[in-house]
Amino acid sequence: xxxxxxxxxxxxxxxxxxxxxxxxxxxxxxxxxxxxxxxxxxxxxxxxxxxxxxxxxxxxxxxxxxxxxxxxxxxxxxxxxxxxxxxxxxxxxxxxxxxxxxxxxxxxxxxxxxxxxxxxxxxxxxxxxxxxxxxxxxxxxxxxxxxxxxxxxxxxxxxxxxxxxxxxxxxxxxxxxxxxxxxx
Numbered sequence: 001x002x003x004x005x006x007x008x009x010x011x012x013x014x015x016x017x018x019x020x021x022x023x024x025x026x027x028x029x030x031x032x033x034x035x036x037x038x039x040x041x042x043x044x045x046x047x048x049x050x051x052x053x054x055x056x057x058x059x060x061x062x063x064x065x066x067x068x069x070x071x072x073x074x075x076x077x078x079x080x081x082x083x084x085x086x087x088x089x090x091x092x093x094x095x096x097x098x099x100x101x102x103x104x105x106x107x108x109x110x111x112x113x114x115x116x117x118x119x120x121x122x123x124x125x126x127x128x129x130x131x132x133x134x135x136x137x138x139x140x141x142x143x144x145x146x147x148x149x150x151x152x153x154x155x156x157x158x159x160x161x162x163x164x165x166x167x168x169x170x171x172x173x174x175x176x177x178x179x180x181x182x183x184x
Contacts, residue, residue, distance in 0.1 A: 011096075015064055021060070021062035026065075026066060027067070029043050030042060042055060057103070072093060076090060092175070093173075096171060098122065099164070101164045102114075116151060146167065150166045
């Protein structure tokens with residue numbers, strides 16, 4: 001089990017309940033080598049190790065993809081913070097940025113606060129759903145903390161037919177050594 005991949009799959013499942021998106025991606029990268037400067041160069045790695053661009057927003061009512069805001073961190077949980085004292089717990093933290101692009105005509109309102117609506121709807125479905133993430137990863141504790149959001153980032157999409165938003169979240173997972181992934 002890949003902890004980051006599982007986390008993003010579960011976050012995408014939760015985001016799907018907003019009915020704003022028809023296409024979901026995992027971790028993507030900003031590709032600075034894109035020739036067409038009218039769209040952001042966002043690349044997604046497929047299972048075959050190949051890159052594909054994540055810029056064909058026209059074919060979807062809404063698209064959600066993820067970027068890393070920082071490198072993941074990993075540490076041993078201090079004895080006083082453990083739920084049980086007899087096992088070592090590792091804490092893994094991911095600083096993620098969800099990027100949502102939604103056609104304005106698919107939103108319940110098309111106005112100056114459309115991007116706010118997207119950010120608030122998505123982060124709302126993450127809050128309080130840590131138990132589902134905890135169970136799917138066999139973790140001792142999971143916290144999902146919304147940090148903030150930025151509306152209509154022009155480096156993602158310059159077309160006014162779309163509402164776009166960055167929303168930043170921190171995901172912290174505490175798990176035992178046995179639950180850490182093994183490379184196959």
